[in-house]
Amino acid sequence: MYRNSGMQHDKIMLWGAPGSLWTGRTRAYLIKKGIDYQEIFPSNARFMEEIVPLVGYFAIPVTELEDGMVIQDGTDTMVHLEQRFPERPMVPSSPIQQAVSWLIEFFGCDLFFIPAMHYRWNFPEQQDFLDAEFARSISPSKDPKQQQEAVAPIRAFFAGFPAAMRVNEKTIPAIEGSHIECLEILNQHFLHHPYLLGGHPSLADFGLIGPLFAHLGRDPVPANLMKNIAPHVYRWTERMFEANLKDGEFMDLDYEFPADDALPETLIPFIEYLFRDCGPQLQGMLDTFNAWVAREPDRPAGTLIQTDPKAPVGAHPELGNFDFELHGVTIHSQAFSNVVHHFQRVVDVIDALDENGKAAFDSLITRTGGAELMSTKLARRIKSEHYCFKLA
Amino acid sequence: MSKTTGKQHDKPILWGAPGSGYSGRIRSYLIKKGIPYQQIFLGHPRFQQEIIPLIGYFVMPVMELTDGTLIQDSSDALIHFEAEHPEDPLVPTSPQQRAMAWLLAFFGSEMMVKTGMHYRWTYLEDDRPFAEATFGHFFSHQRDMELQRKDVAPIMAYFDGYLEHLGVTEETIPAIEESYFALLDVLNAHFLQWPYLLGGRPSPADFGLMVLLYAHLSRDPHSSHEMKMKAPQVFRWTGRMNEVGIDDGEFADLPPEYLANDALPDTLLPVLRYFFEDTGPEILGMVTTFNAWCDARTDLKSGTPLRTDPDTLSAHPMLGQFTFESRGVTFHRQTFVSALYCFQRAFDEINTLDGAGRDRFDVTMKETGGTNVVSARLRRRIRLENDQYTIA
Numbered sequence: 001m002y003r004n005s006g007m008q009h010d011k012i013m014l015w016g017a018p019g020s021l022w023t024g025r026t027r028a029y030l031i032k033k034g035i036d037y038q039e040i041f042p043s044n045a046r047f048m049e050e051i052v053p054l055v056g057y058f059a060i061p062v063t064e065l066e067d068g069m070v071i072q073d074g075t076d077t078m079v080h081l082e083q084r085f086p087e088r089p090m091v092p093s094s095p096i097q098q099a100v101s102w103l104i105e106f107f108g109c110d111l112f113f114i115p116a117m118h119y120r121w122n123f124p125e126q127q128d129f130l131d132a133e134f135a136r137s138i139s140p141s142k143d144p145k146q147q148q149e150a151v152a153p154i155r156a157f158f159a160g161f162p163a164a165m166r167v168n169e170k171t172i173p174a175i176e177g178s179h180i181e182c183l184e185i186l187n188q189h190f191l192h193h194p195y196l197l198g199g200h201p202s203l204a205d206f207g208l209i210g211p212l213f214a215h216l217g218r219d220p221v222p223a224n225l226m227k228n229i230a231p232h233v234y235r236w237t238e239r240m241f242e243a244n245l246k247d248g249e250f251m252d253l254d255y256e257f258p259a260d261d262a263l264p265e266t267l268i269p270f271i272e273y274l275f276r277d278c279g280p281q282l283q284g285m286l287d288t289f290n291a292w293v294a295r296e297p298d299r300p301a302g303t304l305i306q307t308d309p310k311a312p313v314g315a316h317p318e319l320g321n322f323d324f325e326l327h328g329v330t331i332h333s334q335a336f337s338n339v340v341h342h343f344q345r346v347v348d349v350i351d352a353l354d355e356n357g358k359a360a361f362d363s364l365i366t367r368t369g370g371a372e373l374m375s376t377k378l379a380r381r382i383k384s385e386h387y388c389f390k391l392a
Numbered sequence: 393m394s395k396t397t398g399k400q401h402d403k404p405i406l407w408g409a410p411g412s413g414y415s416g417r418i419r420s421y422l423i424k425k426g427i428p429y430q431q432i433f434l435g436h437p438r439f440q441q442e443i444i445p446l447i448g449y450f451v452m453p454v455m456e457l458t459d460g461t462l463i464q465d466s467s468d469a470l471i472h473f474e475a476e477h478p479e480d481p482l483v484p485t486s487p488q489q490r491a492m493a494w495l496l497a498f499f500g501s502e503m504m505v506k507t508g509m510h511y512r513w514t515y516l517e518d519d520r521p522f523a524e525a526t527f528g529h530f531f532s533h534q535r536d537m538e539l540q541r542k543d544v545a546p547i548m549a550y551f552d553g554y555l556e557h558l559g560v561t562e563e564t565i566p567a568i569e570e571s572y573f574a575l576l577d578v579l580n581a582h583f584l585q586w587p588y589l590l591g592g593r594p595s596p597a598d599f600g601l602m603v604l605l606y607a608h609l610s611r612d613p614h615s616s617h618e619m620k621m622k623a624p625q626v627f628r629w630t631g632r633m634n635e636v637g638i639d640d641g642e643f644a645d646l647p648p649e650y651l652a653n654d655a656l657p658d659t660l661l662p663v664l665r666y667f668f669e670d671t672g673p674e675i676l677g678m679v680t681t682f683n684a685w686c687d688a689r690t691d692l693k694s695g696t697p698l699r700t701d702p703d704t705l706s707a708h709p710m711l712g713q714f715t716f717e718s719r720g721v722t723f724h725r726q727t728f729v730s731a732l733y734c735f736q737r738a739f740d741e742i743n744t745l746d747g748a749g750r751d752r753f754d755v756t757m758k759e760t761g762g763t764n765v766v767s768a769r770l771r772r773r774i775r776l777e778n779d780q781y782t783i784a
Binding site (some may be wrong): 104 | 406408409410423428429431432433435436519520521524525526529535536537550584585613614616617620621624625627628631634635636637639640641642644645769
């Protein structure tokens with residue numbers, strides 16, 4: 001269900017940029033997997049002329065394989081390459097580790113949008129840095145004035161995000177408080193383990209590195225916050241882009257997932273955090289999707305999953321607004337069909353576990369506060385086809 | 393004459409750490425050259441038990457080759473690997489570019505130490521948690537923040553006293569920062585146009601500038617913020633220098649080569665001009681101090697140790713204080729033999745120039761105000777053997 005650019009390349013092309021949230025996921029994956037690739041920024045003329053028309057909208061990253069096959073979604077890219085290169089697997093084979101790696105990949109990738117956007121766009125003092133990063137990504141010009149002109153519309157577009165999500169004086173203490181709590185929990189973990197599941201990177205790390213690198217570990221203000229509150233998390237953001245398998249700090253630890261399907265003890269508080277602080281937003285998105293289905297239950301298979309059927313397709317089709325609670329304040333959010341589709345993917349992994357694995361996973365999510373959320377049923381199945389999300 | 397641990401390894405070992413300046417040179421070189429290596433942090437017990445006793449003093453990084461041979465000097469290590477892997481060279485072969493690469497390597501690794509140490513230590517209290525983690529990588533094997541803190545306390549106190557040897561005082565700090573910002577300006581203008589100092593391909597110039605511009609100035613929180621805000625192109629270059637491959641996603645149409653016809657990028661000339669103007673008097677002061685030290689010792693035999701205190705070995709032996717002016721301020725600093733040794737390497741390259749290469753170089757020196765500095769001569773040659781500096 002992918003289109004082809006008709007080009008041949010001697011290695012995989014990663015269309016992305018240093019400041020792009022989801023590019024970080026694919027870049028870290030390719031590096032850790034040991035797959036040769038060439039990153040190329042969308043400022044290159046081929047992106048607008050060839051890649052965007054194939055995908056149907058502007059989004060990065062896009063992975064263009066050696067034979068020209070174009071994959072937009074970062075999770076799809078990893079699934080595809082895991083099949084093609086089964087050695088050095090990045091998905092654990094034992095049930096709890098496998099399900100947890102998918103779970104964290106999903107939460108990391110899709111449910112850190114609010115702190116990522118807040119810390120990127122609500123600090124005017126880092127605007128010059130952001131302008132330079134956006135210019136680097138999208139403008140072929142090396143003239144500072146032309147670069148400014150090129151980034152102005154993007155800046156205007158994104159600058160409205162925090163306000164639309166009701167990130168304001170009232171909600172900021174909750175958003176920042178939650179982020180700092182997350183950093184403290186992860187700092188304890190990465191003091192003891194190089195990766196989320198222990199000695200070996202997995203999907204979980206790739207999902208979480210998206211927001212924690214490009215936005216929260218690299219933009220000037222949040223990067224310094226991370227460095228001082230959670231220096232071991234910052235170190236993990238570096239480690240994730242290093243080709244070394246064994247980390248220089250953890251030489252005595254085997255480069256393997258823990259034995260007996262165990263999880264590091266220090267990961268449990270993080271899973272609790274995900275359900276506690278990110279869970280309500282996810283629940284809202286799932287409920288919004290189910291309400292969208294219920295409004296017109298007879299939509300035919302193939303219907304685009306978005307509130308406005310005539311809206312241009314994009315990487316994050318909108319399904320409607322909802323409110324959720326974070327640390328006692330109300331946050332306003334959009335539901336995105338790509339997030340609901342990603343949830344379906346995680347549920348499929350869990351459903352495929354054998355009986356013992358399923359029971360062990362149920363016990364884990366009950367213990368960590370995720371049982372209700374994870375039992376949410378989607379009213380219709382979703383398929384991803386030609387870079388669009390449609391009813392199956 | 394080389395020292396060996398007697399161990400065999402499947403890859404060379406980089407005994408180093410993310411926050412170590414000189415580790416940044418050789419790490420970046422190994423990545424760009426595509427040589428697989430294993431970094432091991434210095435807190436590992438083998439470093440204290442085996443490596444330091446062989447070298448004779450604490451220093452970082454140290455390269456341990458696959459046959460156990462140790463190389464302490466990070467430029468010596470680079471030269472070793474270039475000889476071992478002559479394919480795809482990362483040292484230019486055309487004369488002016490080659491001399492310039494080593495001259496800039498000297499400027500970067502030796503004439504920016506003052507700036508890098510100032511930023512690390514003067515602002516340390518703002519960023520104490522990050523500094524403790526950084527130093528934990530050097531000196532601690534503990535997986536407990538409190539115990540790490542105890543391990544690093546004495547060494548943090550020791551390094552704090554190092555600043556006065558470099559001439560960093562309350563009176564000189566404003567001039568140091570003013571000078572650094574001037575450097576960031578010219579480098580930022582250069583890296584807007586080019587991925588590397590000599591154009592499309594990294595060279596010892598880049599690896600040398602990484603020594604202070606990476607670990608101290610782009611990674612420590614306070615200075616990282618300064619660099620991101622004042623010189624986002626320089627920050628991006630520090631990122632690029634640690635990425636696998638020569639081609640950069642921002643400059644996809646640029647061949648991964650130095651310029652044709654032994655030329656230099658126009659935007660490099662202001663960088664050279666900066667170094668001659670801002671560090672020229674300091675270089676001449678060091679050379680004069682060294683020459684006077686030699687002149688004061690009649691019958692100076694080959695093998696005479698180059699240090700004022702013959703009983704103490706260190707990575708940076710000192711030969712005496714001198715005074716120089718920069719940006720209207722008087723500095724008092726020590727003469728470091730390690731800096732002069734690096735100076736000698738650059739001048740060996742410059743002194744072999746002849747014919748058209750010499751002419752090109754001389755024109756560049758005239759244009760950038762360097763004629764005076766590059767005419768300086770060391771009275772005697774310096775040798776680094778058995779990890780000690782002596783008169784050759």
